Amino acid sequence: MEQFDSLFTVLNEKGQVLAWRLTRGTSFEKIKNTMQNLKGRLDNNGISTTSIYIDNCCQWRNSLQDVFGEDVCVKLDLFHAVQRVISKIPKRGAKGSVIKGLRRRLKEDLKLVFRDPSDLGTVRKKSTPSKQTLMANLEHFLTKWNSVESDGETILTQAAKREIENLKKHINNGCLSNIPVSCGSNRNEALHKSLKRNISRQRLGVRLALALLGVFFYMWNEKKEAYFEKSSVIKNVQEYYQTSLKMGKSLCTEAFGVEADVKKCNPGSEDDVQLDLT
Secondary structure, three states, X not given: OOXXXXXXXXXXXXOOEEEEEEEOOOOHHHHHHHHHHHHHHHHHOOOOOOEEEEOOHHHHHHHHHHHHOOOXXXXXXXXXXXXXXXXXXXXXXXXXXXXXXXXXXXXXXXXXXXXXOOXXXXXXXXXXXXXXXHHHXXXXXXXXXXXXXXOOEEOOOHHHHHHHHHHHHHHHOOOOOXXXXXXXXXXXXXXXXXXXXXXXXXXXXXXXXXXXXXXXXXXXXXXXXXXXXXXXXXXXXXXXXXXXXXXXXXXXXXXXXXXXXXXXXXXXXXXOEEOOXX
């Protein structure tokens, strides 16, 4: 019996995994306890949350603010804002001609929509501009690309235009303005690619999935920490355990991957987990 089909992860500004959970479906209720536990853990360590970047910002904003507080900004990450449109642009024309070059230039222009006009250069160095500026940038983008064709067909498809209309709604809702540099879920994509390389099986038992993912995320977090500390040392988990005991800290009772009552999931089956890593 299939039990899980999705993997939910929460990353911090360093790209480290703060929490993860196997779920069936993608509704907020599936991960509500995970988010509440994370909020409690952050509070216990004196860490406050100011912003959350996610691909379903408008659907989850109220739920996330119920957990983390009304002052927390919930934004649409720029990676998904761009990718939603680009995914609707064909890679080949009607006669099979490659329009890769046009597609690439359109993508670069779309990225500039989220740049302040005074923010020049190849890398964004300023926060995304106001709603008004974003909308003006988007209209300029449409004026430039609306009539561009390849083999008699417009490169900006109807599906892409619908995604752009959705972007306008996000802009008006404030989901894309005032986003600082290097904030967003692009780190999730790097994590996703690494997961795909290291966990090639799409179907596996719960126990094996928990073991593989647990080790993977530990190594991932340690590598990220070592990078920011400019060190090549990856600590053994036993070091953290012994240090915690010496400092008189209590061990965390929070369960990662699944609920604490994992026995209900019939973990002996090899078809318990199906992860889509494509």
